Amino acid sequence: MSYISDIDPEICEVLELELQRQDEKLNLIASENYASRAVMEVQGSVMTNKYAEGYSGKRYYGGCEYVDLAEDLAIKRAKALFGAEHVNVQPHSGSGSNMAVYFSMLEPGDTILSMDLTHGGHLSHGSPVNFAGKLYNVIPYGVDRETETLNYEELMELARKHKPRMIVCGASAYTAEIDFKKFREIADEVDAYLLADIAHIAGLVAAGVHQSPIPYADFVTTTTHKTLRGPRGGMVMCRQEYGKDIDKSIFPGIQGGPLMHVIAAKAVAFKEAQGSKFKKDQEQTVKNARILSDDLVERGFHLVSGGTQNHMMLINLNNRDITGKEAEAAFCKAGIVLNKNTVPFETRSPFVTSGIRIGTPAATTRGMKDSEMLQIADFIDQTIANVDDDSALGMICEDVKELCHRYPIYK
Numbered sequence: 001m002s003y004i005s006d007i008d009p010e011i012c013e014v015l016e017l018e019l020q021r022q023d024e025k026l027n028l029i030a031s032e033n034y035a036s037r038a039v040m041e042v043q044g045s046v047m048t049n050k051y052a053e054g055y056s057g058k059r060y061y062g063g064c065e066y067v068d069l070a071e072d073l074a075i076k077r078a079k080a081l082f083g084a085e086h087v088n089v090q091p092h093s094g095s096g097s098n099m100a101v102y103f104s105m106l107e108p109g110d111t112i113l114s115m116d117l118t119h120g121g122h123l124s125h126g127s128p129v130n131f132a133g134k135l136y137n138v139i140p141y142g143v144d145r146e147t148e149t150l151n152y153e154e155l156m157e158l159a160r161k162h163k164p165r166m167i168v169c170g171a172s173a174y175t176a177e178i179d180f181k182k183f184r185e186i187a188d189e190v191d192a193y194l195l196a197d198i199a200h201i202a203g204l205v206a207a208g209v210h211q212s213p214i215p216y217a218d219f220v221t222t223t224t225h226k227t228l229r230g231p232r233g234g235m236v237m238c239r240q241e242y243g244k245d246i247d248k249s250i251f252p253g254i255q256g257g258p259l260m261h262v263i264a265a266k267a268v269a270f271k272e273a274q275g276s277k278f279k280k281d282q283e284q285t286v287k288n289a290r291i292l293s294d295d296l297v298e299r300g301f302h303l304v305s306g307g308t309q310n311h312m313m314l315i316n317l318n319n320r321d322i323t324g325k326e327a328e329a330a331f332c333k334a335g336i337v338l339n340k341n342t343v344p345f346e347t348r349s350p351f352v353t354s355g356i357r358i359g360t361p362a363a364t365t366r367g368m369k370d371s372e373m374l375q376i377a378d379f380i381d382q383t384i385a386n387v388d389d390d391s392a393l394g395m396i397c398e399d400v401k402e403l404c405h406r407y408p409i410y411k
């Protein structure tokens, strides 16, 4: 921080405080992770100075010979990592990636069959407050009331009834494995496009610890910063036949100049994801989630779907007489960062909610394993038992800090 401390001491202090917060708090936010120093170095590099509208070899600006190399590398590595036929690494975000797919294949008013936000879907899958909900005729699907998992037979019935032009699968808060093959069968039955949004599980898919949608979906979108552990951003993968349409939809359709520093950092993250350390970490992420969820179930918590088959858990707090909002605030006092979350068949508003969502990617990246998960289950249990007791929460906070100090993020 030698430059920033001279030029802007105020922002320098903010960065130092944020680093301290990340180091001392236990991050259980399922969508967050810690990018490597290499990824961050590239994001803060000279690549940020370059305009490069267009695509490699066909730019609207001169001087793109080196940014072309970076974008080519990012595409080549993403193709190898996921086995995709065509990849576009330019989307600035996950929402923008979904927008690019919709804009390339759909007309306003077309029908999309996608997962309801309160059942685990993402805003950009068609929530009424999002562009997708405003532009398209969205038919939402949810989980089964009994199993709290997807019911593929009911999904087939919904698809037959509404004949969507596109089916969207993938979620922000769904803890069972998604069967992309079954989604393909449903899409084929009604002649719909299939979009798989793997923003949450991309790292698991890349490491082979979750079924891959690549053989089944026409389009696969992702963010690059969750389990994939790269810079913040998005990416679209698709079959070769849709490649040109997707590229046009992203530029010039919805974006101008690509963020070349982020694209170069995506290339670095994809290289890291090809290594054995990444694969081991993804396996441990899933193992950690299972250990944590098993222990929480034993302690009487209601885990939606009964547990987890991926990196995240959704805890329905209705049997604890506490809202998601109250729980989030208590965890904050205990030094644990997580988010309140709606649960299937939610009765409260999204600002209050009946649940919390937690995940293991960030803790696993720090190096935490089986025994730390049992300690974390105890922290969670103790926090929920002491939501109104600030002094008990303060004591948990000290223990959390001690655990975090044993696992520094940037050694």
Ligand code: PLP
Binding pocket: 031, 092, 093, 094, 095, 096, 121, 122, 124, 170, 171, 172, 197, 198, 199, 200, 223, 233, 234
């Ligand atoms: N898709 C899913 C499944 C997500 O969970 C998210 C983010 O949480 C997104 C898309 C959107 O990503 P972004 O925040 O980059 O727009």
